[in-house]
Structure formats: structure tokens, C-alpha cells
Amino acid sequence: xxxxxxxxxxxxxxxxxAGSAHAETLRIATEGTYPPFNFVDASGQVQGFDIDVAxxxxxxxxxxxxxxxxxxxxxxxxxxxxxxxxxxxxMSITEKRKEAENFTQPYYQAGAVIAAPRSxxxxxxxxxxxxxxxxxxxxxxxxxxxxxKFPETKIREYDKNEEHNLDLAAGRIDGVMAQRLFMQQxxxxxxxxxxxxxxxxxxxxxxxxxxxxxxxxxxxxELLARFDAALSTIMSNGVYDExxxxxxxxxxxxxxxx
Amino acid sequence: MNFQVMIESIxxxxxxxxxxxxxxxxxxxxxxxxxxxxxxxxLSGKPWLVAPxxxxxxxxxxxxxxIQIYLVYYGLSQFPELRKSVLWPFLxxxxxxxxxxxxxxxxxxxxxxxxxxxxxxxxxQIEAAKAVGMSAVxxxxxxxxxxxxxxxxxxxxxxxxxxxxxxxxASTVTLLDLTGVARSLASxxxxxxxxxxxxxxxxxxxxxxxxxxxxxxxxxxxxxxxSEAGRIAKA
Numbered sequence: 001x002x003x004x005x006x007x008x009x010x011x012x013x014x015x016x017x018a019g020s021a022h023a024e025t026l027r028i029a030t031e032g033t034y035p036p037f038n039f040v041d042a043s044g045q046v047q048g049f050d051i052d053v054a055x056x057x058x059x060x061x062x063x064x065x066x067x068x069x070x071x072x073x074x075x076x077x078x079x080x081x082x083x084x085x086x087x088x089x090x091m092s093i094t095e096k097r098k099e100a101e102n103f104t105q106p107y108y109q110a111g112a113v114i115a116a117p118r119s120x121x122x123x124x125x126x127x128x129x130x131x132x133x134x135x136x137x138x139x140x141x142x143x144x145x146x147x148x149k150f151p152e153t154k155i156r157e158y159d160k161n162e163e164h165n166l167d168l169a170a171g172r173i174d175g176v177m178a179q180r181l182f183m184q185q186x187x188x189x190x191x192x193x194x195x196x197x198x199x200x201x202x203x204x205x206x207x208x209x210x211x212x213x214x215x216x217x218x219x220x221x222e223l224l225a226r227f228d229a230a231l232s233t234i235m236s237n238g239v240y241d242e243x244x245x246x247x248x249x250x251x252x253x254x255x256x257x258x
Numbered sequence: 259m260n261f262q263v264m265i266e267s268i269x270x271x272x273x274x275x276x277x278x279x280x281x282x283x284x285x286x287x288x289x290x291x292x293x294x295x296x297x298x299x300x301l302s303g304k305p306w307l308v309a310p311x312x313x314x315x316x317x318x319x320x321x322x323x324x325i326q327i328y329l330v331y332y333g334l335s336q337f338p339e340l341r342k343s344v345l346w347p348f349l350x351x352x353x354x355x356x357x358x359x360x361x362x363x364x365x366x367x368x369x370x371x372x373x374x375x376x377x378x379x380x381x382x383q384i385e386a387a388k389a390v391g392m393s394a395v396x397x398x399x400x401x402x403x404x405x406x407x408x409x410x411x412x413x414x415x416x417x418x419x420x421x422x423x424x425x426x427x428a429s430t431v432t433l434l435d436l437t438g439v440a441r442s443l444a445s446x447x448x449x450x451x452x453x454x455x456x457x458x459x460x461x462x463x464x465x466x467x468x469x470x471x472x473x474x475x476x477x478x479x480x481x482x483x484x485s486e487a488g489r490i491a492k493a
Contacts, residue, residue: 135432139445156432157442163332167432170335172350 025064026223027084028054032069036247037090040069049252052243053107053234054088057214060230060239076100079217086227087215094209102218104227106211107235108252111201112142113183115168116175117194124199129153132174135164142177145207168195177202184249201250211254263452267443271457274439275464281425281435285357286418289364296369301376311369318366323424327359331431356428360421367417375410376402408480415472419465426461436460 030038030050038048046069058065067088070078075087079101093103114134116122122132130152136142138157146153156173158164164176165186176183180201186192202208214231216224234240235253244251299311318326334340334349348354379402387397429438440457444450477483 138442144446157438158432159430166332166335170350171341172335172352 025066026058026061026086028058028065028067029070029075029078029084029087030054030067030089031072031075033072034090038069038088049108049243049247050088050090052246053240054086054214056234056239056243057227057230060233061226076215079215082217085217085220085223090212091215092209093211093213097215100218101215102221102224103213103215104224104231106213106254107231109203109205109208109211109254110252111180111203112145112177112208113180113197113201114175114177114199115183115187115192115195116198117168117171118196119194120174122175122198126150126152129175133172135167135173135176137161137164137178140178141207141209145202145204146177148207149204165191180250181248203254260449260452263447263449264456267440267447267453267456270439270443271436271453271460274434274436274457275460277428277433278422278425278435278437279464281353281356281360281428281433282418282422285360285364285425286421288357288361289368289421292361292365293368293372296365297372297376300369300373315366315369318363319370323359323363324427324430326363327356327427327431330359331355352428352431352433355431356425356433360425360428363424364417364421367420368414371410371413371417372406374413375406378409379405404479408476408482411472411476411479415469415476418468418472422465422468423461 030046030048032038032040032046034048034050036048038046038050041047046067051067054065054067068084070084072089075089075091076097078084079087087101088107090108091097091103093106097103114122114124114129122128126149129146129150131154133154133156134146134150135156135158136146138159140161143155143157146155156164156167158167161176161178161182164173164178167173168176169191175198180197183197187195187197205211214227216227240253241251244253296311296314299307300315302308330349331352334355340346340349383401383405384397387401392400425435426437428435429441432438434442436457440453444453447453477487
């Protein structure tokens with residue numbers, strides 16, 4: 001009787017060990033409505049930059065990943081309730097969110113650019129922008145960045161960023177400052193054809209925030225460390241850059257701040 | 259309530275008040291002159307003059323000022339021909355666009371006030387004036403005008419007060435009027451209740467002073483009010 005118990009215990013332990021060794025599955029949540037970062041394609045497959053990064057990380061960590069879409073509102077509660085283990089959904093790292101969960105290091109940073117007519121020379125230096133009228137969205141961090149770094153620049157505030165683009169196109173203002181991806185979309189469109197991004201992009205985390213991170217439950221500190229390590233690896237071994245180039249003309253890799 | 263923020267906001271908000279008052283004053287003046295013309299057409303009795311004046315008033319009173327100012331500012335600038343024209347130096351500036359929209363809008367309302375006031379003068383008096391041989395100009399000057407001003411002034415005062423409040427829409431075309439300054443400050447300080455509340459109080463003060471002034475003018479042009487006051491004073 002005693003022996004049979006022992007055998008059973010050993011058998012169970014062996015089964016558990018074997019199970020965890022070769023089939024750890026991580027469940028990852030994304031949103032699926034934020035192209036090109038995460039979106040559902042025509043065949044119902046979830047695609048995008050976030051998804052490719054998540055898959056690359058899972059490959060690096062040698063785990064299986066199951067990526068599913070969830071509604072944005074339910075994301076943080078779902079993580080804490082254990083419905084999934086990580087959120088890879090272009091979630092910006094904010095102080096408020098950090099109270100509810102842990103974040104990995106940022107895995108991308110959109111940054112900001114100043115766009116102006118192609119025909120005009122515009123140095124994005126305090127001297128070059130002195131006296132120039134730059135449009136920004138009201139209540140955005142771009143106005144504060146301009147005020148701090150380019151004190152001689154005249155800032156004009158708009159209710160929507162479509163409006164400052166209209167005024168840039170009409171020639172009422174010398175340039176606009178906005179999120180880089182949003183601006184690039186406009187520059188690639190017909191309306192923005194005569195305009196271009198001037199100088200280098202801005203990545204000042206003090207104003208623009210650290211970027212988007214992967215959210216992990218507070219209790220999963222070991223998983224957080226593994227994600228962070230895997231992120232560092234793919235960002236240095238070229239895997240990240242290869243994914244980046246699939247979607248964007250410029251690098252979103254964090255840490256470009258000069 | 260953060261009173262510190264409210265006190266610190268006052269200088270910037272007063273800067274916005276200057277622009278608000280400037281816009282209201284100039285737009286009221288231009289609107290008044292335009293309204294005189296429109297009223298003239300409207301009361302001319304000739305259908306080909308009445309119709310355009312009617313359409314003008316109908317269009318400007320029937321559409322929201324927000325849409326009018328938006329169309330003047332963002333709409334007109336969509337036409338490259340216009341951007342190359344001599345009008346562009348004016349239409350380029352949000353100040354002029356706001357002024358154009360406000361002036362046109364208020365002129366429509368004021369012309370209705372004028373028309374109402376003029377037609378309210380009893381016909382019998384005009385006929386009597388004709389009977390004693392007064393010329394058309396004389397009739398207007400001696401009979402119609404003094405009474406129309408008394409009749410129309412309360413409604414006109416109302417329009418000025420509405421104009422002060424409507425001028426807050428200048429902030430939608432990037433102007434830093436009282437509302438524009440308040441909205442920017444509110445988003446900078448993250449204290450919208452304090453800053454917008456204070457802006458509301460400033461509008462209230464402006465309109466209080468304006469109503470007093472307009473009541474004074476009403477009193478000056480209305481002998482009836484003066485004689486009543488005299489009677490009360492004597493009694």
C-alpha cells in the first residue's frame with residue numbers, strides 16, 4: 001500500500017515536470033483595431049507590428065504563444081483576473097497604468113516630427129524656429145515641448161490635428177508638430193505631397209512619454225524579466241529592425257533620444 | 259477649488275478679454291452698417307431688392323455661427339485661386355475671418371431688429387406726416403426714426419449681449435480670445451473648472467457693464483422713461 005502511493009506520487013511529479021518543460025503556453029492579449037500595429041485581416045487572422053513583435057519574443061523565450069483579441073476596456077482587468085498573461089497592444093506606459101500592472105521596457109516610441117513645406121528650408125533648432133508659427137493640437141504635449149525647447153517659436157493651437165494640417169496646406173502657418181506616424185500618413189497622402197518632415201524626430205520622454213510597453217501582472221516578476229531580456233535581445237540582434245522595416249519607413253526603436 | 263490657479267490665470271485671461279472686446283466692438287459696428295443696407299432693401303417694396311435681402315437674412319440666421327466661422331476660415335482657404343488673390347492677406351488671418359463671420363451673422367439679426375422697429379411705427383402717424391406735407395426724408399428723421407430707435411433698442415441690446423457670448427467661437431479658429439486663453443490654460447493646468455469658471459465670471463462682468471451702458475442709452479433716447487423718472491422723483 002505504502003509503495004503504491006510512492007509510485008503514484010513519483011508518476012504524478014514526473015508527469016507535471018514533463019508537462020511544464022515542453023508545453024508552456026503564454027496567452028497574449030491584443031486589441032485588433034489599431035492598424036498597422038494590431039488588426040484583424042480579411043481571413044480573420046490578427047496581424048500587425050505588435051503581433052510580429054510578440055511572436056518574435058515568444059520565439060526568443062522558446063514558449064508557445066496564443067494571441068487573442070480583447071476589447072480595450074477589458075484589457076487591464078482581464079490581465080489581473082488571469083485571463084491572459086501579457087498585453088501587447090500598443091499600450092502607452094503611463095504612471096496611472098503602472099499602478100495597476102508592470103510594464104516591460106518600451107518596445108516602440110512613435111516620437112514627434114515637425115512638418116513644413118518642401119520648398120522651405122527649416123532648421124529644427126531654436127534659432128531656425130525663432131519667430132516661426134508652428135501649429136499643434138490644443139492640450140497636446142507637443143505644445144509644451146515646443147515651449148520648453150524652442151521658446152522663440154510662436155505656437156498656434158488647434159482643436160484637431162486635421163485642422164492644423166489644413167492650415168499648413170493653406171499656408172497660414174510655417175509648420176506643424178505632431179505624432180510622427182500620424183504625420184507620415186498625411187505626408188504620404190495627396191494633401192501632404194508638398195510637405196515633408198524636417199530635421200530629426202523628437203523622442204523627449206519628459207514630454208512625449210516613454211512609449212508603448214508590454215503589460216504583465218504585478219505578481220509575475222519572473223515573466224517580466226524574461227520579456228525584458230527577450231526584448232533586449234531582439235532589439236540588438238536585428239530581428240526587431242527586420243519587423244520594423246516591414247511596417248515603417250523609419251525606426252520606432254526606443255532610446256533614440258539625443 | 260484651487261484659488262491659486264484662478265488668481266494666476268487672471269493676467270492671461272485679461273489679455274483674452276482685450277481681443278474679445280475688440281472683435282465684438284468692430285463686428286457690431288460693421289454689422290450695424292451692413293444691417294442698415296439690408297433693412298433698406300428689405301423695406302424697399304421692390305421684389306428684386308427684397309428677395310436677396312430676405313435670402314441673406316434667412317441664410318445667416320438659419321445656420322449656426324460655428325459653421326459660418328468654420329466655412330470662412332477653413333472653407334475659403336481650400337481654394338487655391340483665393341489664396342493667390344488680393345483677399346488672401348486678410349483671409350489668411352484668423353482675426354479677419356472671425357470678424358467677417360461675426361459681422362455677417364450679427365448684421366442679419368440686427369436688420370431684423372431694425373425692420374421690426376421701423377414697421378412698428380404706427381402707419382397713421384406716417385400718413386399724418388404725409389398729410390401735413392413732410393418730405394420722405396423729413397418723415398424718416400422726425401417721425402419714424404425717433405420712435406424706431408426706442409422700439410428697437412431693447413432687442414438690439416439683446417443682440418450685443420448675444421454677440422459677446424458668441425465671440426467665444428473665435429477660439430475655434432485658433433484665436434486667443436477670452437475663451438481661447440481659458441481653454442489653453444485649462445488644458446495646461448489640468449484645472450478646467452477653475453479656469454473656465456473664472457472665464458465665465460469675466461463674461462458675466464463684461465455683460466453686466468454692457469447692459470448698464472445700453473440701459474443708459476435707452477433712457478437717453480426715450481423721453482417717456484425720463485419723464486416717468488421725473489415724476490417719480492417729484493413724488
